[in-house]
Amino acid sequence: DTGVSQNPRHKITKRGQNVTFRCDPISEHNRLYWYRQTLGQGPEFLTYFQNEAQLEKSRLLSDRFSAERPKGSFSTLEIQRTEQGDSAMYLCASRHRGSYEQYFGPGTRLTVT
């Protein structure tokens, strides 16, 4: 069990650029989540995958955000035309079917300048 991994750990980008983050969940976990955390707040749900199917999206996930999980393994989160308000920590979590506990990766800290 190598845990949830996320890449990159840090990303600095200029406003208007596109960015893509990757998450590799724990191998036997078929549920995968993306959250966003800003300073002084707890993580906020963005989207959820069961295997390769994206089953729920938060209203926080504007049209500029897209997430995929091809073949039900790793997942990517892309933000197009980044804005300064997108600056946050993006967290990925996974869980096993039949368990409530979600296990988080180290996060990707995005700074939009």
Added chain:
Amino acid sequence: DQQVKQNSPSLSVQEGRISILNCDYTNSMFDYFLWYKKYPAEGPTFLISISSIKDKNEDGRFTVFLNKSAKHLSLHIVPSQPGDSAVYFCAAHDTGTASKLTFGTGTRLQVTL
């Protein structure tokens, strides 16, 4: 609409004493509760959880108490150790959704020598 509330942003406790972190919730559909611990620049780490059908769960130095009628839960750490210094998040699972977690805003615990 903050459905999970941690009203104490910070708490300072002496080493060896008990730390009590509190959490209140408003959504009656929450059926499972979790506590996470977070160090700076890391993702949240799962600590302990409790089902809504129980009122107590214990794991070593950590005990979570749930009072459903009051919609209140608490995390007790005894004895507190300097390594427990971190931000603690309370999270709740909503049975009516795709198993996303709703987090509180966190309580920063500092354990002093």
